[in-house]
Amino acid sequence: MKGQSLLQRTTLTIIAGAVTLIALFPLLWVIIAGFKEKTEVLSTPFRFFPKQWMLTNYTDILGDLAFLKSMGVTFGGAILFAVLSLLVNSTAAYSFARLEFRFKGLLWIYVIMTMFIPGMAILLTSFIVVDRMGMLDTFAVLVLPGVASAGHMFFIRQFYLNIPLALEEAALIDGADRLRIFSSIFLPMSFPVFVIVGIGSYLAFWNSFIWPTMTITNPDLFQIMQYLYNFRSERATELGMLMAGSALAAFPTIMLFLIFQKYIISGIKISGLK
Template sequence: MVFTSFKTTGEAMAIPPTIFPKKFRMDAYKKIIHSLPFAKVYLNTFISTIVTVVGQVVICTMAAYAFARLEFPGKNVIFIVILSILMVPGQIFLVPQYMVIMKMGLLDTLPALFLPNLFSAFGTFMMRQFFMTIPKELEEAAILDGCNQFQIFGRIMVPLVKSGLSALIIFTAKFAWNDFMWPLIVNTSPEKMTLGPSLSTLQGQYTTDYPAQMAGAVMAVIPMIVMFFVFQKQFVEGVAQSGIKG
């Protein structure tokens, strides 16, 4: 992908194929920046990813704490209903979500990209597993010290599940950054697209500018690679402690 982004179109489609370009050219990078509103698309992807991550961390963590540590009527039934979301293909929810966004008058807007993704059944389940490993004696000691539920949650429980939060942030950021189907359906303007759908427009019916497409892919994948290497320790630790493999 990296080497192809520095080739000419002829070199990219040569038979037999070559790995290294004859000369490293920046033409593909210049072309993609000028042919697409790349700065706007990049900004849209960043905003959508950050809002999705913050929303899921707040909502999923609070929901997971309630399911793991609190007692309320219908807790198990509600949790089973949430888990049932993981048992069906995500494409089933595309039409209902589209109808909701349309009735809210948010089609072809930036909020339409992240509103349906502010909650995650997977994130709730994963964080619940972390909260269930914490001894109840810590809560009992906090109650004796006069803490209420919000203080127990914010000051005691959340700091003890930092590895789980790191894993949730990485999973959510990866999903939001690479999301393709939903932005392609809900938004039509090039200025309101994210990286995935925007890069797909470079693929033609008969010919495809592979160097430009690979240049866009290189620029799109760099933030994810940087994030993984920065949080690699927390990511591995979080997945291992949660018991989620594969």
């Protein structure tokens, strides 16, 4: 029996290791390709490791002011976008979960219906709106249009519906208003679900490409995906630098997951209970 358990654990470990290796292979290849010469990245026959390790690609891309600026714009915008997304969607979720007001049911149906509209279907109309508002080529056009999310409102609302009413009733008896209840009771309890929503918002901003390409032409406001796309188009032979830039662009997101992995797992568990 012990031998069977050991065999099962060994088999599961091997399978888990193989799956992990397969999942990480593209990322590892991009990182290692950044140490190759430009002619060696796509050379045949394929070589995973470079003939000679070199830091030139990484030092050159880090010396590119446009790359650093795009990383700063993207990172700062992603953080701001995540914070605003949490603020807007959590307050809306609390309103739909706990407050009573006219046409609440109809408004909630209207909000939920937007979840079923593909983002690509409203790109043109969204562009017309921000154009008429004079928001093109501004930092605001990157952040504001996508802050409100029906999916995030729904997720947070479901979490708030499971918070005991007794806590809220006790606070109301003590004279607390709705704002005080939300800030003192609901927000402190929302950290696990906020991690999931915040990281989702962060990734949505960090990986966005079509919307910034449509609305931004000023190189000073290019996001990292725009920068890498333009780099690939304008300097097609510098594949080593492109790989180095792609690896560095993935670094903040990887660190984010490593820092919050415990809370991500707990948030996933919470979402599975709703």
